Amino acid sequence: MKIYADNQMLAAGLIGGTLSRQTGNMRETALQTPIYQELDIPPEKILHFHQTHSDKIIFISSPDEARTFAQKPLQEADAWVFTNCPGWGAAVLTADCVPLFLWDNTGTVFALAHCGWRGVAKKLPYKTALALKQSGIKNPLFAFLGPHIQKCCFEVQPDTACQFSAQSVFHxxxxxxxxxxxxxxxxxxxxxxxxxxxxxxxxxxxxxxxxFFSWRRDHIRQNLLSFIYKPL
Ligand SMILES: [Zn+2]
Structure with missing residues (x-):
């Protein structure tokens, strides 16, 4: 199993990263279970949502809250923010969109966001990072951007380009x-x-x-799995 991860995230005591396509199309949720099991993660402790390219964040602030959330029908959102939730984690699916991981150096707070260009234009990365800041944690925060479509391939039309900062757009x-x-x-x-x-x-x-799977390249609904989990 090939996982694209960040050493500093692992050093903070978190398990996570983005899996390469060799593990299969992760839209088929049944394929996720053996992966978690192999990593000693209880699959039922990984939360899921229905991604809608929004700027909506779900906050999970205690293991009790996580347990309650896990029993509800899938909610619509695009980012997770966890505070003080050992034994829990979450996943997102991507194919060109950015899986954005955020955490503090002790792994007390962490976040995972599905950032398509629409989410980025709606400032989801900023809002997710700010939510971690506002959790009251004083430790330094880190970020890792998992595999996604890069500037070599992310061609857009003017009506998309105008939603980004001038310094992120080029011709x-x-x-x-x-x-x-x-x-x-x-x-x-x-x-x-x-x-x-x-x-x-x-x-x-x-x-x-x-x-990697790529929507832009293949136009097939195939997804990579990204996840983050804090062991007990
Ligand atoms: Zn490229």
């Missing part, structure tokens, strides 16, 4: 491209993260067919 061969890494970095810095704590490797889901 090449008469076409317009958006750099989601740059845009998210900007938002996270606005929320108070130190630039050196934002880790955004240039792994492009659209270029790397061997390892």
């Amino acid at each position: 090449r061969d008469g076409k317009i491209f958006v750099d989601l890494n740059a845009e998210i970095r900007l938002q996270l810095e606005q929320a108070g993260l130190a630039p050196e704590n934002i880790h955004a490797p240039n792994r492009c889901t659209c270029c790397d067919k061997e390892n």
Whole structure:
């Protein structure tokens, strides 16, 4: 199993990352269970939601709250913010969108967001990072951007480009491209993260067919799984 993860997230005592496509199309939820089991994560302790490219955040502030949430029908949202929830975690599905991981260096608070360009334009990265700040934690916060469509492939039309900061938009061969890494970095810095704590490797889901699904490339509904979990 190949997992794209961040060493500092693991050092904070969290388990998580984005799985490569070799583990299969994670829209088939039955495929997720053996993966969690292999990692010693109880599958029923991973929360799910219905993603809608919104800026809605679900806050889970205690194991009791997590338990209650797990029994409800799927809610609509695009980001998770966990505080003081050992033994719980959450997942998102992507194929070109950005799986955004946030955490503090003790793993007391953590977040996972599904950031498509619409979510980024609605400032979901900023809002999620701010929610972690407002949890009252004083520790340094870190961020990791999992594999997603990079500026090499993310061509957009002018009506999309105009929803981003000028410095995240550029022109090449008469076409317009958006750099989601740059845009998210900007938002996270606005929320108070130190630039050196934002880790955004240039792994492009659209270029790397061997390892990733890509909606832009294939137009097939296949998803990569990203998850984050704090062991007990
Ligand atoms: Zn690319």
